[in-house]
Amino acid sequence: MFQTEILLALLLLQIIQFTGVTPVKLESLSVPPLVQNGTVPHVILDCPFSLKETEKKGMVLKWYLNSHTVPIYQWIPPSNPKGLGAMRGRIDLDFEISKDNFTKHRALYLNHPTIEMSG
Numbered sequence: 001m002f003q004t005e006i007l008l009a010l011l012l013l014q015i016i017q018f019t020g021v022t023p024v025k026l027e028s029l030s031v032p033p034l035v036q037n038g039t040v041p042h043v044i045l046d047c048p049f050s051l052k053e054t055e056k057k058g059m060v061l062k063w064y065l066n067s068h069t070v071p072i073y074q075w076i077p078p079s080n081p082k083g084l085g086a087m088r089g090r091i092d093l094d095f096e097i098s099k100d101n102f103t104k105h106r107a108l109y110l111n112h113p114t115i116e117m118s119g
Contacts, residue, residue, distance in 0.1 A: 090110055
């Protein structure tokens with residue numbers, strides 16, 4: 001049976017402001033170290049971050065798989081998040097990791113992880 005690492009695809013979190021793009025402070029990274037193919041119902045990938053009050057307006061959160069330039073997930077508060085590309089339909093878009101309106105959809109809840117999701 002195959003074993004695959006579910007690596008955090010590149011997380012790009014940017015704050016788009018009138019003055020340009022400002023990166024935020026990433027606090028940690030939470031991903032499972034190893035998942036055997038087809039053995040778990042879901043995995044959660046999380047990357048807590050800190051925002052200043054002035055950075056909240058215009059926030060865009062995107063997750064990328066491997067080094068692809070097309071995101072697999074995008075969330076622009078207060079809108080609902082969107083699953084994109086190869087991961088469309090594989091991400092639980094209703095999952096909330098926190099109650100805060102600017103961090104609640106920061107994490108990815110991936111249903112039935114398989115080797116196609118590995119990075």
